[in-house]
Amino acid sequence: MTATDAAGGNYLLAGNTLRSWLLTHDHKRIAILYTAGITFFFLCGGVAAALIRLELVTPAGDLMSPETYNKAFTFHGVVMVWFFLVPSIPATLGNFLLPLMIGARDVAFPRLNLFSFYLYAGGGLFTIACLLAGGVDTGWTFYTPFSTMFSNTHVMLAVVGVFIVGFSSILTGINFIVTIHTLRTRGMTWFRLPLFVWSLYGVALVMVLATPVLAMTLALIALERLFGIGLFDPALGGDPVLFQHFFWFYSHPAVYIMILPAMGLVSELITAGARRRIFGYNFMVYSLLGISVVGFFVWGHHMFVAGQSMYASIVFSILSFMIGVFSAIKVFNWTASLYKGDITFSAWMIYALGFVGLFMLGGLTGIFVAAVALDVGLTDTYFVVSHFHYIMVGGSVMAYLGGIHFWWPKITGRMYPEMWARFAAILMFFGFNLTFFPQYLLGVAGMPRRYQSYAPQFQVLNVLSSAGASLLAVAYLMPLAYLLWSLRYGARAGANPWRAAGLEWKTTSPPPVRNFGEPPVVEGGPYDYPVPTAKVRATRPEPAGP
Amino acid sequence: MNARTRQPRSHRSGPRPPSLASNLWALVALLALLGLTAGSAFIPMGAFNTVANVGIAVAKALIVMIIYMRLATDSPLLRMVAMAGFAWLALLVALGLADLLTRVPLLGS
Amino acid sequence: MNFRPPQASSLAASIDQLFLAMLILSAIVVVGVFAVMLWFGIRYRHGSTANRSGEQHRHLGIESTWVLVPFVLFMGLFYWSTHIWRELRIPPADAAPVYVVAKQWMWKVQHPGGQREIDTLHVPLGQPIRLIMTSQDVIHSFYVPAFRLKQDVLPGRYTEMWFTATKEGTFDLFCAEFCGTDHSRMGGRVVVMPPAEYARWLAGHAGTDLAAQGAALFRQFGCSGCHGARSAVHAPSLENLYGSTVALSDGAQVLADDRYLHDSILLPGKEITAGYAPIMPSFAGRIGEEDVLALIEYLKSRGAEPASFRGKSEQLRQTPSGRGTLGGPTSTSADSATLNNVIPAKAGIHFAVGSVEATSKWIPAFAGMTPSFGVAPNILGPSEAEAGETWERSSPSSAPGFATAADPTAHASSPENVTHQRGASRDTRTAELGLGHSQATDSGGLLVRAGDHGSSNTDEGSHDRD
Structure with a gap:
């Protein structure tokens, strides 16, 4: 690492004391702190998932007590949603790449960025404390009156943990919005922004507008538990369904917090893999923003059978179909972007194409449950469980891992073993389908979710699903192993090993502390492919040679 | 630089x-x-x-x-942001009421 | 291998048609996109000699196609699904009511003729059935996969669901909304019988008519002391109340439907009839939902006018604004905001955990009900198979262990205290269930029904419905 230009040395070498990491203001280092955090929570949530799948191998609830099972799926849900999926792409890759992609030195509020990481860590501590104290059994949805009056578990600790982590996500959102508005480099107009930046913008808006409602709702749960104010308590004149309105007003947009950055990220991967401009850039941008906005109008589709008025359900149903239109645009455009491309199937491209396939399956089944008449039978069954796992795991996690592979050389300056990575990606695709496709069939057969013991006719499919889960577990552990291995033994990466477009590839790998020597000037739109290998414009400081 | x-x-x-x-x-x-x-x-x-x-x-x-919140004295941008917050709150209330106000009373035979 | 459960209700077939149509559409999209992706992947792989020349054109036409085609398709599907949804939500006028009370972790069914069942629902083939459901504690969900139907069951509120069974047999009943420890064991079955057999079943299990039970409760809880004809207390008359429009003291008007009667018993301070003092004590925590249902049935029997009332009911079902024409409960904004429950009752009682002798008529009995059991029999285990036949056995009405579960003062100011109280009430519940288990073992490992309403039950005032 010899980058000793005016931009400062390689950010990884800019100090190796613990203090230089924990008190850093560098968005790149904060991204790495976040990565460590979400990896930890992903493993925690994964262990809970493994326990659940293990329990469901047999129809009888014979592995653990019902309480333990309930706590396991609650822990899985809380951790995976708030401590892994919501921060996963925005806080790690988003944090790392946003300033690089728009040619900035850092985010707009570096200290706020660090603070939001500590909020995340603080919320995480409460959640771990909750687990150590004995766990919570309400499900991640905290439905009243169960959570307020009937659960004897540590609801308060969990609620406080999620409450705190919510503020972390609000602060990240504010930071991103201000950064994108004010720190774009010269020539980086709005419609030259990479789609990943657009998606972060959409996500940031959703975070800022939706998360306060979550905070309010959780505060009301706390007040209800502590003082019995009765807002959700029918015995005091409250309405438990009101809670569901509040909760889903946040939690449905939260799904878009998880999937929107994945969509943006995959657009980057597909264009780089196909060496082709994205098909229909403007439509991609509008559909991203469309999902961000319309995503706020559809929360009632979680409540079709919850005692919501049938007329409200009709309104929410038609709005939910609209989301389907936006998603369809994206899937078709990704596919069309391959046309006349020069396609290489690197590991990250396999992840990206896997994402498109799984997201499409998840999205199409979303149309099933947007149709009220079908949702009546399918909601609260494994059909829904499978549907949202296809979106969140098949979608977001595949995209996240694809992004990690794609930018790994940029982040660490090292190459990972390509063959292992391809094998893991393919294994993950098949493992995922084996795990979750049987769950669609289980839902169609009528198995309700959150069941510890089940009727014997559901066993075959559950066993298949559990078998798939074990493959999936292996597939998830493999990247962890070889990526860590590559940190020490991987070949050194050049500035642009994939010959990709995008400002982040025009600086060294790993980038210097201040990202760019001279602020880069943008002259064309994003995805300026094909990039002739010999003619990469070297207006940036000399890339560090391997 | x-x-x-x-x-x-x-x-x-x-x-x-x-x-x-x-x-x-x-x-x-x-x-x-x-x-x-x-x-x-x-x-x-x-x-x-x-x-x-x-x-x-x-x-x-x-x-x-x-x-x-200094909305009266600060820049219009701030007022716009605050208004967006209100619009979203109004959305929550409006669609929430869409449920509550159209629930059909239950009548037995 | 067919994963779909049998189509056992009148709407199941049309729902399955919609499902199949969407499945075919989805399959076309999935196969199409995968095929195109594969073709591009092979043809334009790195190193292939495919022709890549030509600019990327403006592709507004293509884009518009795949915006508009999905949009039109989705609107068609939306229309189709909403059409079924309307049918699914609006019960036919001749639907026969059956009452369901959900409780952690069992389903209690009451037929108007006084037949009672736990975790089993007997219905006749071909007759529309309307379930009127409420919960004693948390939210549950009544789910019969073979009917393709599901409806959440909420505490403090009635929700309804209707169906016409079209296939004889026994079908799974599940609780689909997470309701606590034994959620996965809160199930049962729906037994569909030919009408003649069903009539025999009804006759064989007839108890005191539900309205008559209500009449007995009306005296037992002392309602008649104030609302009786010769009472000295100034209380509204309950004759011809059901289905009428009641003027309230705050000037609003409200339709006296099931919800109004339910809330008037449990939250009497909420809607005060004009011209009367708010002196009625709350019965929250003192009366179970099953008994409230019986009382409402009794009040219905006291001079409701079924024909004209049905007309109103229909009108209300047609359009939400129909209620306005009746001078219904939308008259004040406060009413509208939380149609069900507005004014907090004075007593901070969680009625959900409160259960007194009047409500504890059943004891759940199979071991799965005991939360601490690591290994529990499956809900469809062999012991369940005959449960529907044997639960009817009665045992002494004074089942021990049914002390009031919740102290009415459970809402203490200190948080610690609240938690402990809550814990205590749960423990009592557990003890209850454990006791149920041991009793059940004594009586054959099945369900035990502990007593009836006692000697005060008579057939007087029984109301013949249909």
């Missing part, structure tokens, strides 16, 4: 931040209104109780927005 060539954008934070005294007065006013809300609960006024309480709540919200 030049300064950024882009035209710098500055955050114009109003003429001046509200003074400590005005903050304290706002606090006192809020507490007084809180007392009024609590007090009104003891006076039976029928449906007018609700009207009074909503009125007091609006007054409180205005105090917070004008004095604490």
